[in-house]
Amino acid sequence: MNNIFVICEVDEGKIADVSLELMTKGRSLASQLKCKLEALVIGHKLNGVENELYTYGADKVWVADDARLEFYTTLPYTSIAVKLFQEEKPQIALLGATTYGRDLGPRVSSALISGLTADCTSLEIGGHEDKKENKNYKDLLYQIRPAFGGNIVATIINPDNRPQMATVREGVMKKEIFDANHKGELVKLDVAKYTSATDFVVKIIDRHMEKSKVNIKNASIIIAGGYGVGSKENFNMLYDLAHLIGAEVGASRAAVDAGYAGHERQIGQTGVTVRPKLYIACGISGQIQHIAGMQESAMIISINNDPAAPINSIADYVITGNLEDVIPKMVKYYKKNSK
Amino acid sequence: MKGLKIIVLAKQVPDTRNVGKDAMKADGTVNRAALPAIFNPEDLNALEQALRLKDKFPGSTVTLLTMGPGRAAEIIREGLYRGADNGYLLTDRAFAGADTLATSYAISCAIRKIKDFDIIIAGRQAIDGDTAQVGPQVAEKLGIPQVTYAEDVLELKNKSVVIKRRLERGVETVECPMPCVITVNGSAPDCRPRNAKAVMKYKHSRTQTERQEASEDYINLVNERPYLNIAEWSVNDIESDINQLGLSGSPTKVKKIENVVFQAKEAKVISADDNGIDELMKELITNHTLG
Numbered sequence: 053m054n055n056i057f058v059i060c061e062v063d064e065g066k067i068a069d070v071s072l073e074l075m076t077k078g079r080s081l082a083s084q085l086k087c088k089l090e091a092l093v094i095g096h097k098l099n100g101v102e103n104e105l106y107t108y109g110a111d112k113v114w115v116a117d118d119a120r121l122e123f124y125t126t127l128p129y130t131s132i133a134v135k136l137f138q139e140e141k142p143q144i145a146l147l148g149a150t151t152y153g154r155d156l157g158p159r160v161s162s163a164l165i166s167g168l169t170a171d172c173t174s175l176e177i178g179g180h181e182d183k184k185e186n187k188n189y190k191d192l193l194y195q196i197r198p199a200f201g202g203n204i205v206a207t208i209i210n211p212d213n214r215p216q217m218a219t220v221r222e223g224v225m226k227k228e229i230f231d232a233n234h235k236g237e238l239v240k241l242d243v244a245k246y247t248s249a250t251d252f253v254v255k256i257i258d259r260h261m262e263k264s265k266v267n268i269k270n271a272s273i274i275i276a277g278g279y280g281v282g283s284k285e286n287f288n289m290l291y292d293l294a295h296l297i298g299a300e301v302g303a304s305r306a307a308v309d310a311g312y313a314g315h316e317r318q319i320g321q322t323g324v325t326v327r328p329k330l331y332i333a334c335g336i337s338g339q340i341q342h343i344a345g346m347q348e349s350a351m352i353i354s355i356n357n358d359p360a361a362p363i364n365s366i367a368d369y370v371i372t373g374n375l376e377d378v379i380p381k382m383v384k385y386y387k388k389n390s391k
Numbered sequence: 392m393k394g395l396k397i398i399v400l401a402k403q404v405p406d407t408r409n410v411g412k413d414a415m416k417a418d419g420t421v422n423r424a425a426l427p428a429i430f431n432p433e434d435l436n437a438l439e440q441a442l443r444l445k446d447k448f449p450g451s452t453v454t455l456l457t458m459g460p461g462r463a464a465e466i467i468r469e470g471l472y473r474g475a476d477n478g479y480l481l482t483d484r485a486f487a488g489a490d491t492l493a494t495s496y497a498i499s500c501a502i503r504k505i506k507d508f509d510i511i512i513a514g515r516q517a518i519d520g521d522t523a524q525v526g527p528q529v530a531e532k533l534g535i536p537q538v539t540y541a542e543d544v545l546e547l548k549n550k551s552v553v554i555k556r557r558l559e560r561g562v563e564t565v566e567c568p569m570p571c572v573i574t575v576n577g578s579a580p581d582c583r584p585r586n587a588k589a590v591m592k593y594k595h596s597r598t599q600t601e602r603q604e605a606s607e608d609y610i611n612l613v614n615e616r617p618y619l620n621i622a623e624w625s626v627n628d629i630e631s632d633i634n635q636l637g638l639s640g641s642p643t644k645v646k647k648i649e650n651v652v653f654q655a656k657e658a659k660v661i662s663a664d665d666n667g668i669d670e671l672m673k674e675l676i677t678n679h680t681l682g
């Protein structure tokens with residue numbers, strides 16, 4: 053009772069990376085709180101899915117397996133999570149901030165009247181003193197996230213309602229096997245008991261999934277463009293350099309909003325979090341929203357015509373100048389001097 | 392088929408995408424008053440989907456519902472200019488400080504009061520919070536299904552809507568019975584511009600509060616043309632449990648707000664001329680960062 057739950061998403065028969073990242077985080081929070089870590093997996097053909105979760109530290113794995121649950125739909129998944137949480141009363145429940153988690157999380161939290169914080173960039177445990185009510189709280193989940201377009205960082209708590217729920221984007225937490233020999237307990241849920249026929253009113257008519265062509269998450273070098281790049285055409289400079297040095301092109305939210313680059317390239321709190329060995333920021337001012345998604349890059353080069361751009365303060369190298377001048381120079385040198 | 396009754400949920404938000412230097416106060420906090428207030432971008436995508444349904448099914452009505460301070464009436468007028476039929480402003484101090492759950496509760500109470508609806512359409516998320524929670528939570532409070540990340544409302548079949556959803560790695564088409572909540576992605580078509588006739592028709596539309604200082608002539612005009620009245624609802628106009636509203640109805644509390652201060656590193660400054668760039672590139676190639 054009062055354990056930590058991770059609602060695990062299944063992607064082509066496997067537990068999604070974002071869920072394993074949350075298991076890793078959940079494991080360390082559970083150890084700190086001296087409680088158990090449990091996983092809830094909903095889907096179809098889930099035989100053996102628990103084994104991988106054990107190695108990530110799951111003490112108990114709850115599985116709801118039914119042909120009607122093969123693809124995610126809101127209502128039956130909600131019913132299962134809500135009913136299980138009412139019985140098990142977790143203190144914390146974590147979900148990936150994916151289209152799945154951001155559809156399911158609010159529905160579950162509304163049904164349980166529990167708080168939910170979206171897109172957390174950090175989760176910590178700490179106390180809280182409510183001076184007005186003269187109450188002291190121990191061991192709350194600090195849900196930390198940038199807000200207001202990334203100009204502030206807020207720490208959110210849910211003092212009284214349980215579970216304390218949070219979503220986290222893929223790539224924000226690190227994924228690490230806890231113990232290859234760790235074993236837990238498997239519990240298979242009777243889906244008929246946890247859902248009702250009316251939960252299955254929404255029908256999936258068609259699904260077209262494709263492997264993502266853009267893979268900025270795993271790129272070792274990223275050239276990212278911001279609003280300062282100026283146009284979609286100017287982004288071609290970045291693609292040229294990227295092609296030459298084997299990099300992937302990323303973009304800030306401002307550049308994506310302006311239509312310079314596609315959503316799949318967005319780096320930052322509301323995009324992808326990356327940790328490449330080299331990050332070249334081109335015309336990116338560096339709102340926290342963006343920084344949150346790239347600050348762990350091993351080396352950061354900032355090219356910006358504003359010497360006071362905030363991103364310069366976390367860069368290893370700062371080049372103050374116009375992209376139109378600097379990037380062709382980089383291309384020229386590389387062409388001449390690499391094998 | 393008879394016309395649809397569509398409710399569009401919209402929010403007036405500070406334009407966080409254009410936070411200029413003057414938007415920060417001397418103490419480093421955000422000066423919200425200095426930011427322009429705009430119609431939340433994805434709520435405009437939602438409005439467009441509603442207007443397309445209205446075009447396809449004559450006799451349909453599009454009703455805007457927003458919660459916020461008095462000045463949020465601006466976005467109702469904006470919606471009327473673009474083709475909506477009427478609007479409600481939910482405004483009261485009792486709603487202040489609400490998190491997404493308390494907001495959803497207040498909005499769902501207002502929708503219960505409006506009562507007659509087939510589809511509720513909202514933007515996926517608002518740019519000031521980026522939570523994407525209010526749409527699904529309103530659906531849960533009303534006990535109806537939801538379809539999030541919608542890009543296109545394709546057709547109506549019997550008493551269901553067929554909707555194309557944009558997911559991380561592809562598209563999904565779902566059929567959902569009405570009534571339901573749909574939240575619309577920014578990748579959906581942009582909202583149509585203002586319509587000159589609608590601007591002429593609604594430019595004098597006002598809420599009750601906005602009318603307080605109005606001249607007698609204007610009051611007479613509104614009596615003659617009731618569509619100029621933007622309905623303004625306070626907590627007394629909806630049936631609700633006061634404990635579920637505003638700050639007290641919010642399970643989440645803000646413990647701490649920090650302004651963003653970066654931990655400055657010692658950056659090496661490279662000159663933008665040939666020598667500077669050549670030196671940098673040479674270093675990157677030598678230490679195998681490149682190549």
